[in-house]
Amino acid sequence: MRISELADTTGVSVATIKYYVREGLLSPGRKLSERLADYDDQHVRRLRLLRVLRDVGSVPVGALKALVDATQDRRASVHDMFGRACDALRTETAVPEVPDEHTRALADQIVARAGWTKVRPDAPERDRLAGIIKVILDSGLPTDPEGAATYLPLVDAIAAYDLDQIDDTRDREAMMEQMVLGQVVLGEFLLSLRRLAHEHHSALRFAGRR
Amino acid sequence: MRISELADTTGVSVATIKYYVREGLLSPGRKLSERLADYDDQHVRRLRLLRVLRDVGSVPVGALKALVDATQDRRASVHDMFGRACDALRTETAVPEVPDEHTRALADQIVARAGWTKVRPDAPERDRLAGIIKVILDSGLPTDPEGAATYLPLVDAIAAYDLDQIDDTRDREAMMEQMVLGQVVLGEFLLSLRRLAHEHHSALRFAGRR
DNA sequence: TAGACTAGATACTGTAACTATCCAGTGAGG
DNA sequence: CCTCACTGGATAGTTACAGTATCTAGTCTA
Numbered sequence: 001m002r003i004s005e006l007a008d009t010t011g012v013s014v015a016t017i018k019y020y021v022r023e024g025l026l027s028p029g030r031k032l033s034e035r036l037a038d039y040d041d042q043h044v045r046r047l048r049l050l051r052v053l054r055d056v057g058s059v060p061v062g063a064l065k066a067l068v069d070a071t072q073d074r075r076a077s078v079h080d081m082f083g084r085a086c087d088a089l090r091t092e093t094a095v096p097e098v099p100d101e102h103t104r105a106l107a108d109q110i111v112a113r114a115g116w117t118k119v120r121p122d123a124p125e126r127d128r129l130a131g132i133i134k135v136i137l138d139s140g141l142p143t144d145p146e147g148a149a150t151y152l153p154l155v156d157a158i159a160a161y162d163l164d165q166i167d168d169t170r171d172r173e174a175m176m177e178q179m180v181l182g183q184v185v186l187g188e189f190l191l192s193l194r195r196l197a198h199e200h201h202s203a204l205r206f207a208g209r210r
Numbered sequence: 211m212r213i214s215e216l217a218d219t220t221g222v223s224v225a226t227i228k229y230y231v232r233e234g235l236l237s238p239g240r241k242l243s244e245r246l247a248d249y250d251d252q253h254v255r256r257l258r259l260l261r262v263l264r265d266v267g268s269v270p271v272g273a274l275k276a277l278v279d280a281t282q283d284r285r286a287s288v289h290d291m292f293g294r295a296c297d298a299l300r301t302e303t304a305v306p307e308v309p310d311e312h313t314r315a316l317a318d319q320i321v322a323r324a325g326w327t328k329v330r331p332d333a334p335e336r337d338r339l340a341g342i343i344k345v346i347l348d349s350g351l352p353t354d355p356e357g358a359a360t361y362l363p364l365v366d367a368i369a370a371y372d373l374d375q376i377d378d379t380r381d382r383e384a385m386m387e388q389m390v391l392g393q394v395v396l397g398e399f400l401l402s403l404r405r406l407a408h409e410h411h412s413a414l415r416f417a418g419r420r
Numbered sequence: 421t422a423g424a425c426t427a428g429a430t431a432c433t434g435t436a437a438c439t440a441t442c443c444a445g446t447g448a449g450g
Numbered sequence: 451c452c453t454c455a456c457t458g459g460a461t462a463g464t465t466a467c468a469g470t471a472t473c474t475a476g477t478c479t480a
């Protein structure tokens with residue numbers, strides 16, 4: 001398949017494909033000659049995946065690169081690969097860097113209470129959670145710290161379901177694809193459901209109210 | 211309070227404050243004279259809120275403007291105000307515009323099954339949900355359509371809890387602030403919890419596995 | 421064998437969110 | 451009274467990101 005054909009079937013412009021190859025998101029085609037390369041179904045799949053992640057998930061190009069690198073590293077276990085995927089997909093929005101003891105303790109407490117015993121003690125996500133807790137406390141949201149307990153079983157059930165969706169008979173690239181798509185697209189799905197539920201519950205409580 | 215003092219207490223630069231005033235995110239200070247205006251606690255609160263929404267939630271400036279406008283419109287009911295907040299906060303990432311009958315029907319079916327009877331039949335969020343469903347189906351995720359049923363009671367419980375957090379004895383501006391912060395910051399909180407739960411469940415299933 | 425196409429390098433564009441400069445005019449401290 | 455840091459308002463410049471466009475020199479294919 002020539003580059004123009006790849007562009008046509010995926011709806012991604014030739015210029016963008018070249019850009020992605022430059023950035024290492026897509027392997028160069030198999031060289032047929034100095035000025036001609038061959039692209040195959042792998043390229044089509046990869047390109048489609050990249051576009052979904054960017055269009056729907058707004059995943060920055062740098063994060064996509066990290067994802068690709070994690071998939072490529074064949075020495076790592078599936079679990080490690082998934083871990084690197086989570087790291088790459090964590091939107092690095094600014095939460096306090098948290099040198100704060102208290103919020104970090106709260107975060108650890110939440111993880112413990114949820115029963116997530118397999119989470120590394122030094123997982124970077126713990127710090128992010130602590131940062132978010134700090135923002136919540138500082139912003140004067142009326143969230144009682146115990147309130148988190150309400151969320152935990154629900155989140156746990158959702159995450160367990162997410163992981164059960166992954167077909168572990170497939171190769172690692174396919175599993176990675178499912179994991180990443182699940183994280184991003186099902187994440188959007190959940191956010192959308194939450195907004196719909198908000199509309200419903202808001203109507204129950206505040207319709208007609210000034 | 212002078213503008214430089216406002217800048218110092220909030221950690222936002224004078225230039226940025228001027229920019230926000232220009233964009234209508236922040237009311238100009240009360241004019242004391244041609245070249246001097248007075249800023250008060252309202253400005254401090256508003257500015258802090260804007261920064262949390264931008265830093266943590268990556269809410270674009272245009273959406274912040276829409277939020278401010280929704281709060282200002284005092285004729286609308288609280289529920290309508292919340293609805294406009296949801297519209298403004300919906301990240302407009304590209305999902306198919308969905309002229310597609312099938313996915314739209316699936317979306318409506320999900321809302322019905324969840325029992326969210328108060329969601330308007332023409333709510334724009336329904337279309338977005340349909341678009342996301344289309345992406346899920348197209349991308350070959352192994353999500354059975356029934357799988358959504360797993361999420362529904364969980365999401366409903368979360369949303370109900372979110373709304374219960376809002377103190378309805380306060381004024382509309384305070385309620386709006388709680389709603390918006392809840393949507394954005396608790397949204398990040400949930401995503402963070404989900405990633406932690408993913409790590410745990412991934413370890414249970416795939417640790418040591420190649 | 422001409423016209424369309426290609427890999428690879430380099431340069432340019434558009435948007436969002438600031439950031440800096442300039443201007444002329446206060447107003448507080450000396 | 452003087453001066454000088456500071457101000458509101460306007461306008462122009464900057465940075466980062468994600469592409470686009472152009473150019474070169476060579477290669478297929480009809």
